[in-house]
Amino acid sequence: MLSVWLVLVSCMDFLLYSSAEEGLEFPSFDGKDRVLNVNERNYKKALKKYDMMCLLFHEPLPSDKELQQQFHMREMVLEDRCTECILTESCDLCPLGLEEEGSIYVFKDERVIEFDGELSADTLVEFLLDLLEDPVELISNPMEQRAFERMDEDIRLIGYFKGENSEHYKAFQVTAEKFQPYVKFFATFDKGVAKQLTLKMNEIDFYEPFMDEPVTIPDKPNTEEEIVDFVNQHRRPTLRKLRAEDMFETWEDDMDGIHIVAFAEEEDPDGYEFLEILKEVARDNTKNPDLSIVWIDPDEFPLLTTYWEKTFKVDLFRPQIGVVNVTDADSVWLNMPNDEALPSAEELEDWIEDVLSGKVNTEDDDDDDDDDDDDDIDDDSSDEDHYGDDDDDDD
């Protein structure tokens, strides 16, 4: 399906900052034209010239004046931010396998990587910087191993190999490039680290987010194809965190048209507590292929918070879990009357079972007597808008 996107890649922090202090200057547009218009005739030359290039694939310029203005602003941002951003009109580059108009593609070596994240300069530049990192990070000592163990939000693989020249390590490296920057690849050549991680020579472990125990890829040593297949099969976790860098991809990967969505601020005591309960539930149900909960930390999406509160009619200043229909954004939310009444892991599991069996769903209440879909779900927060409210919860 062709989504027509007309987006303004964002964050125009043009900053003419004059101060006595130096060292924190955000970039401003330097007048250098970095955006090329690419078409069927010149794209091969462009691909040869740059090690990495970033391409915005868009439809012909709109005739509407306001849209044109937005388009030019987008172009300005690309000039400001990307080293080489290349725009193309219409479908000239379809031979490259570009399908989604309005999408951003990064060309690096032989790969074409679609950027399916938040269209802000921050997120896009971070994505490009991540692509420039080594595809495999080496873990060489216990402190680095601790760092590895702390990254429990990411899908991670770690392999134990003889050294950089090992052919199995090389297969692992090639595979890593294919999944960069979405799936993290680590390796160790250190016997002590391998022992701590219970890795045998040439063995690769796959860590699902938030799980304590990894799964070992069978039949070591593994070929590139085996690793790719294994990752693709195990890629949808039981609990996944929504990340700016691939938020749209995650959202499109729904389960039969719905998402179970949990909102929880990790930096908030209630949010943290709720998240720990959620992780417990995920660990207990990791074998269930029908379950994939999307955890959203509202702190990381300040520009969406108000939109979500209005759309879902929930109060995001406290934890929430619900079912969202991705077709119409209709939703139902678990009733949690106050902060002190978080559900236990068992109660949460019962509710999730009801969701998976269809007993709890977004449609049942649509023809109810209720005028408002959500009145019975989250009474005290519906229609609440945080902007401009009195901060009176604590009195």
Next chain:
Amino acid sequence: MLSVWLVLVSCMDFLLYSSAEEGLEFPSFDGKDRVLNVNERNYKKALKKYDMMCLLFHEPLPSDKELQQQFHMREMVLEDRCTECILTESCDLCPLGLEEEGSIYVFKDERVIEFDGELSADTLVEFLLDLLEDPVELISNPMEQRAFERMDEDIRLIGYFKGENSEHYKAFQVTAEKFQPYVKFFATFDKGVAKQLTLKMNEIDFYEPFMDEPVTIPDKPNTEEEIVDFVNQHRRPTLRKLRAEDMFETWEDDMDGIHIVAFAEEEDPDGYEFLEILKEVARDNTKNPDLSIVWIDPDEFPLLTTYWEKTFKVDLFRPQIGVVNVTDADSVWLNMPNDEALPSAEELEDWIEDVLSGKVNTEDDDDDDDDDDDDDIDDDSSDEDHYGDDDDDDD
């Protein structure tokens, strides 16, 4: 001093997003005019009308055409993002104590809070949302206590009180509002939590970032004035993380014109290891009032990474520590030839002593035979620009 800022408050994620999936729509401008021009005549009325308002204090409109355009773009963003953003021309509002032209001020209840962070919509909106949270978070059980203990990047206070009606708790609450959102305030009414935190009734502990042990505010129960004084006295930590929400304030709080700056990605094994060493050094030197190290996680400032690499001539794909002169951004960096050669805590302490004694400084090399200031410090990374480089470190 009056800094003249002409900034474009950023992140114009105007998004006309049309897709089969609903639930992740970034806000677009709805046509509603939310920016008021405030002047001496109407500001009192505006202050009365809104519970919270956000004000951009700027100089009269520039005559330069390009600057005018930037100004209008800034105005558009404010309309898009803030519920009530109010612009004022020239110095009409000086009676309110506004001094820095170009700054953003938030008016909430009786307080005027200067926003001195990154001028992006993300950061500004997050700041506004943080101001709407309860000024004091309650810690009611061991899980929430764990959440509290994990927030070691922030300055935190926690007090044990009898309950919401305690006059000492109320003094604590009033103080919390004064420091919101920069300093985090927590309280517990739970005996078990208090015991775990070794808090006696009406006692308040102050946690410096990254320190294991808190300091108790003397002479409990404490008045508002005592708490304010204590926080102000202890506010500059030995190790502080640069945060988007107050980055300019932190940078302006230099130590005799310099900053000791450490770059380390927490999500990177080497960065994590380096950070742990740094924390050890900070803990050993927490009594030294002359030491305050600014830790920057480059992951959190993607738009500044290239600028820093160019300005400081360092490779930010690995950990770095150096001294930066904030007047001219001249800098010297500790020589760390490769990832496997991180300094020990002792070596780092010796280097920091040399910095504090002036033996290592940014001026000595300026008249050397070297043409390039930093050749002798970090040979293999100077003048390196990650954009467009081959990703060949791992071959």
